[in-house]
Amino acid sequence: MKVSKLISGGPVCKAGITVPLWLLLELPSPPLPLRNIEVFREKGILFGYRHPRSSATDCIVSLFQMTNETVNIWTHFLPAWYFLWKLLALVYALDVWRDSYTWPFLAYMVTCCIYPLTSSIAHTFSTMSSRARHICYFFDYGALALYSLGSAMAYSAYVFPEEWIGSTFHHYYVSTAVLNTVVGTSLSCYSRFNEMEQPKFSKTIRTFAFAHPYVFDSIPLFYRLYLCAARSCTESVIPIHLKHTVFACLTCFLFATHLPERLAPGVFDYIGHSHQLFHICGIIGTHFQMEALLVDMANRREWLLAPSFSQTFGSLAAAIIVNLIIIAAFSTTLYSMPKFCRKGSKHKD
Numbered sequence: 001m002k003v004s005k006l007i008s009g010g011p012v013c014k015a016g017i018t019v020p021l022w023l024l025l026e027l028p029s030p031p032l033p034l035r036n037i038e039v040f041r042e043k044g045i046l047f048g049y050r051h052p053r054s055s056a057t058d059c060i061v062s063l064f065q066m067t068n069e070t071v072n073i074w075t076h077f078l079p080a081w082y083f084l085w086k087l088l089a090l091v092y093a094l095d096v097w098r099d100s101y102t103w104p105f106l107a108y109m110v111t112c113c114i115y116p117l118t119s120s121i122a123h124t125f126s127t128m129s130s131r132a133r134h135i136c137y138f139f140d141y142g143a144l145a146l147y148s149l150g151s152a153m154a155y156s157a158y159v160f161p162e163e164w165i166g167s168t169f170h171h172y173y174v175s176t177a178v179l180n181t182v183v184g185t186s187l188s189c190y191s192r193f194n195e196m197e198q199p200k201f202s203k204t205i206r207t208f209a210f211a212h213p214y215v216f217d218s219i220p221l222f223y224r225l226y227l228c229a230a231r232s233c234t235e236s237v238i239p240i241h242l243k244h245t246v247f248a249c250l251t252c253f254l255f256a257t258h259l260p261e262r263l264a265p266g267v268f269d270y271i272g273h274s275h276q277l278f279h280i281c282g283i284i285g286t287h288f289q290m291e292a293l294l295v296d297m298a299n300r301r302e303w304l305l306a307p308s309f310s311q312t313f314g315s316l317a318a319a320i321i322v323n324l325i326i327i328a329a330f331s332t333t334l335y336s337m338p339k340f341c342r343k344g345s346k347h348k349d
Contacts, residue, residue: 044261111150148213152177247285
C-alpha cells in the first residue's frame, strides 16, 4: 500500500486552503484521488475522493485507506454487528417464538441491524459507477425507512401513553407508519434525480423524507414526555428517551447543515465532517432508543396487550416487499435516462 511521506513543519497550503499537518501524516493514499472532479464534490470537502469508476476490489481496499468515506463506512459497519449481537442475545434470553409480546422489539432490532449494514455497503460501493452510486443509495434510503417502521412498531407496543392505548390513533398508527415508509423511500429516491440541477430542492425533499417518519413515530413519545413533565413523574426510562431525542435532533441538524466543514473547507475532509458525525449521532441515538424500549418493555408488560403477527412481522414483510419494488422501479428508470450514464451524483448522503 502506498503511504504518504511524513511531512515536517507547519500547516501545508493546498489550493489556497491551509490543511492541518496531522491530516497528512502517514495517511495511505487512495488510488487515483479525485480532487478536481466536480460531480463528486461535497460542500466543504476538498480532498479524499475515490475514483468514480472503481472496481469492487478497489472499493473494498479503500476500507483500509484514508478517504473521506472511510469513517462513514466503519461508523455503520461496526455498529451493525453490535446490534446483531444484541438481537441474538435477545433471541437466546427470551422465548421469542411463543411470546408475541417480544415480537415488536424483535422486528425493531432487525431494522436496527439492516440500516447501518446497508449504509456501510452503500458507502463502500457507491463509486463503482454513476448508476451504482444511485442504486446503492436507493437501498440505503429504503433501509432507513424500514428502521422508522421498526421504531413505530416498538413505540406502538411499549411506549404509547396510557390515555392513547386502544384509541383510533393507536389502531391506525402502525398502518400509517407503513405508508410513511413507502412515501419516505419514494421521495428520497426521487430526490436523487434532481440533485445536479436543483440541489437545494433535492436536499429539502430528502430531508423531509427522512424527518417526517421520525416526527410521526415520535408523537406518542413526545406526548408522554409532555405528560411526564407536567405531572413531575419519576419514571426511570424518561431520561433515556430524552437522550435518544437529543441525538435524533442533532442527527437531523448535521444532515441538513453540513457543519462543520462549511465553516472550514478542507479541514474536516477525512475526520470530523458532518456525514461522519451524522452517522455517529444516529447510532448513539439508536442505542439509547433500544435501551429505553427494553426498559419500557419490561416495566409495562403487565398491562400492555401483545400485538399480532400482522402488526409486526407481517407489516415489516409487506414494507420490505413494497420498498424493493420501489427501488427496482427507480433503478430501472436510471437505464432510460442517459444523463446518469455520463454524470455522477453530487451528494452522497
